[in-house]
Amino acid sequence: MRPPRPRVGGRGAAVTLQRPSVDVEAIRARHPLPEVMAAAGVELQPRGHGYIGCCPFHEDATPSLSVDGVPDRFHCFGCGASGDVIDFVQRTRNLGFLEAVAELDGGQYREHALTLVRPGPRLRAAPDLAAAAIASERAFEINQLAWEHFATPVGTSFAAHYLQRRRGLDLEPLTHEFTGQRFVGHATHGWAALTEHLKSKGLNDDELIGMDLAMRTRGGRLIDTYRNRLIFPITNASGQIHGFIGRDISGHPAAPKYRNPTRTPVFDKSQVLYRPTHQPLAVDAQVLVVEGAIDALAVAAATAASGTTQRVAACSTNGVSASPAQVQAVLALTHRPPRIAFDGDDAGQQGTVRWVAEACLKQRSPVLATRMPPGTDPADWLATHGPNGLQDLLAAPSGSAADDVPTTIVPGRDIIRALLYKADDPIRDAIDLIATLASQLPSTERRQLLRDSAAEMTRHGWNPCDTYAKALEEAMSEQPNHRPAVWRPAASPSLI
Numbered sequence: 430m431r432p433p434r435p436r437v438g439g440r441g442a443a444v445t446l447q448r449p450s451v452d453v454e455a456i457r458a459r460h461p462l463p464e465v466m467a468a469a470g471v472e473l474q475p476r477g478h479g480y481i482g483c484c485p486f487h488e489d490a491t492p493s494l495s496v497d498g499v500p501d502r503f504h505c506f507g508c509g510a511s512g513d514v515i516d517f518v519q520r521t522r523n524l525g526f527l528e529a530v531a532e533l534d535g536g537q538y539r540e541h542a543l544t545l546v547r548p549g550p551r552l553r554a555a556p557d558l559a560a561a562a563i564a565s566e567r568a569f570e571i572n573q574l575a576w577e578h579f580a581t582p583v584g585t586s587f588a589a590h591y592l593q594r595r596r597g598l599d600l601e602p603l604t605h606e607f608t609g610q611r612f613v614g615h616a617t618h619g620w621a622a623l624t625e626h627l628k629s630k631g632l633n634d635d636e637l638i639g640m641d642l643a644m645r646t647r648g649g650r651l652i653d654t655y656r657n658r659l660i661f662p663i664t665n666a667s668g669q670i671h672g673f674i675g676r677d678i679s680g681h682p683a684a685p686k687y688r689n690p691t692r693t694p695v696f697d698k699s700q701v702l703y704r705p706t707h708q709p710l711a712v713d714a715q716v717l718v719v720e721g722a723i724d725a726l727a728v729a730a731a732t733a734a735s736g737t738t739q740r741v742a743a744c745s746t747n748g749v750s751a752s753p754a755q756v757q758a759v760l761a762l763t764h765r766p767p768r769i770a771f772d773g774d775d776a777g778q779q780g781t782v783r784w785v786a787e788a789c790l791k792q793r794s795p796v797l798a799t800r801m802p803p804g805t806d807p808a809d810w811l812a813t814h815g816p817n818g819l820q821d822l823l824a825a826p827s828g829s830a831a832d833d834v835p836t837t838i839v840p841g842r843d844i845i846r847a848l849l850y851k852a853d854d855p856i857r858d859a860i861d862l863i864a865t866l867a868s869q870l871p872s873t874e875r876r877q878l879l880r881d882s883a884a885e886m887t888r889h890g891w892n893p894c895d896t897y898a899k900a901l902e903e904a905m906s907e908q909p910n911h912r913p914a915v916w917r918p919a920a921s922p923s924l925i
């Protein structure tokens with residue numbers, strides 16, 4: 430329904446707009462906000478007096494969306510989006526106020542929304558129910574059939590051209606080295622292209638929904654989950670596909686930048702890593718952990734172009750969060766500490782801190798942090814500097830960060846800040862942790878960790894008269910196979 434046309438009187442008469450009266454409170458009552466949002470694919474979990482979920486308006490790795498905490502309102506603490514049910518429909522469908530009201534009351538909105546299923550106190554979408562009946566072997570088979578649709582010669586050619594033209598990412602060296610492997614495909618903008626293809630291969634509705642490849646509208650029609658996106662397969666070392674990452678290329682402001690699968694029989698976001706390649710690695714190989722699939726693919730392409738595919742592995746957790754299982758999987762790839770190279774923004778910095786807390790504090794394994802220039806991600810850097818730019822991402826740690834080039838550091842200060850947040854005995858706990866981490870590092874990186882940890886302990890008042898630094902040096906001398914650190918703390922500044 431469109432707003433009424435202006436009513437124009439006689440010559441020279443003023444133009445007036447007749448806007449029909451809308452009972453906003455009645456609209457909200459007829460269409461509860463949590464139900465509309467869950468029906469649109471936003472997974473909500475009860476929290477306090479309302480719900481929380483991942484925001485659909487930006488890349489949200491951890492839930493930052495509050496729904497019904499304030500009755501009939503939503504608010505994202507990440508991107509600031511907020512409003513009521515009408516605002517939500519306006520944003521997701523790019524509609525005006527009256528058009529959004531018409532979508533809700535006229536039923537057109539339901540035609541594009543997922544069927545809402547209520548399995549209990551938690552609001553969930555239908556794929557969770559259908560997935561339980563699919564065996565893992567069948568799930569891998571279904572994903573392979575879907576990939577064959579996404580990765581046709583036309584689809585892969587379009588995706589490769591898009592990446593080269595828009596992101597400066599040349600896949601030719603990678604496809605030349607890994608002959609026959611397809612790294613990126615394309616989901617067209619059609620509403621049911623994949624659905625119809627897979628049905629022609631014998632798949633039924635429950636399989637399509639359970640594998641999160643299709644969703645059912647309220648009108649009962651199945652439509653594709655992935656539309657107008659680059660498609661990156663999440664594979665294991667055997668070549669089986671666990672799921673797909675969809676990168677939006679429509680540019681629509683309401684479209685989530687990335688679309689990951691919901692949980693399926695072979696996909697759990699907290700258990701898998703995206704790795705473009707699974708080649709055997711050299712003993713001294715380095716692992717670069719990046720945020721997104723395009724970053725990981727750009728690093729892999731740069732290693733192919735520079736002949737270093739066995740010495741460098743790129744992987745992504747599809748965001749800046751990291752589960753214990755994902756950190757363990759990264760640590761298992763090589764004996765060297767992994768490098769965390771997230772985007773040069775606040776989210777990237779916060780993600781690095783989370784990685785430091787999980788790897789260093791909980792799993793007591795050291796990591797390095799490669800800090801990107803502000804507003805830059807690894808794919809951007811490699812697009813500008815070519816394969817030689819990979820050397821900047823893998824440079825030896827330095828003691829300070831620069832604003833115009835990637836800088837790798839030993840995140841001693843971040844480790845101490847994370848530890849002090851929960852330490853029972855700060856000096857004892859810091860000595861125990863830092864000594865354990867330092868014993869796993871070569872001499873240069875070990876010195877940086879000892880120096881920076883002492884500086885941060887001093888800043889927080891936990892190193893009076895070098896108490897912490899001296900005790901740490903003594904603890905280091907007791908470590909098995911200890912080699913003297915050739916390091917002495919600077920004189921402690923006056924404590925404030």
